[in-house]
Structure formats: structure tokens, C-alpha cells
Amino acid sequence: MDKRKGIIAGAILTSFILSLLIIMGCSDLPNKPESDGTFTIADFEKIASRDARLDNLEADNGVVNISPINGGTVPVAFSDGSTASLNIPANAVRTDVEISIEVTEFVFRDRAILQFDFQPDGLVFNKEAVFTIDASAFRDADIKYVDWYYYNPESGKWELAGQYRVVNGEVRILMPHFSKWMGISQGGQ
Secondary structure (H helix, E strand, O other): OHHHHHHHHHHHHHHHHHHHHHHHOOOOOOOOOOOOOEEOHHHHHHOOOOOOEEEEEEHHHOOEEEEOOOEEEEEEEOOOOOEEEEEEOOOOOOOOEEEEEEEEEEEOOOOEEEEEEEEOOOOEEEEEEEEEEEHHHHOOOOOOEEEEEEEEOOOOEEEEEEEEEEEOOEEEEEEEEOOEEEEEEEOOO
């Protein structure tokens, strides 16, 4: 039941943000967050264009069971056909766990902002998982790196957690825990 509440809360937040984007109708995406390294709802008003498209996707249309002994991989498919995968090493989790990834794509003329809701929320790994995303998923022809943000529910802001370079057409992100995360491409605007 908690997972359902989390999904509903995420859908409500996403709907609210999308409504703001459509209402405000701004035309440019931000390249950088506020000076303190965070994004707020007001910042999302700046990233919309009237022709933005929102796609909600769930990894592999279901849940992947991960065991502590073997670890495992959770696949993600984006609306443009590109993919990502979350690789969880052996002994990264303490018990068997069901993992799902909900993806929200904010698709614009020149790129996409990708938001991920990893479940179960709050899961902390004993060893970091690696999230590998095809750079083409960001739809930015000149992408150099990705700013990776964590949603901090206490502050209500998206906080910059790191910058990850594109290497061989992929972005590899170290994942210490599950929460809501967001990637914004940089370098090609």
C-alpha cells in the first residue's frame, strides 16, 4: 500500500509541475541551477515550452526481484527507443527486494529532462549500484555531461548530487540509495 501511495504522490507532483510548465509557457531550459545548486518549482516554470511533451514510463512494465547473493539488473526503455540499466552488485542489498523504476520524460525541441522514481523509496545499498543511461535518451546532439539531481523532501528542492561525463555514448551514475533523481544534459545548448 505504501508503494501505491508513493506512486500516487509522485504522479500528483508530476502533474502539478507539468501544469505549471504548460500554464507558464516559458521557452528556454535552464542550463544551471540557482547559485546554491538547487532547483525549485519556480525553476521548473523556466524550463517549459508550449510544445513540451511528457511521457511516463515504468521500467520493463513491472518489478524486478533482486537477491542479495546474485544482485541483478533492472532495464529501462525510453520513448525514443534508447535504454538504461540499473546494475546492482552482489551483496548490495540485505534481503530479497522488488525494484521498479518509474521514468518521466520532459521532451523539448532540443533535449529531454529525465526524472526517475526508484522504488522502494529510501533503499540504501551496501555497495553502490551503477545506473547506465544511453546519452541519446537526453536527445541533446552535443551532450558533454549530465547534471544529476536528488530530490530532497526536507528542503523541497532538487539538489545537485554530481556531474557525470558522457563516455562512449553512455552516462554511468553511481547510486548510493533510492529516491527521486533527475538528469539534465549539459554542453550542447
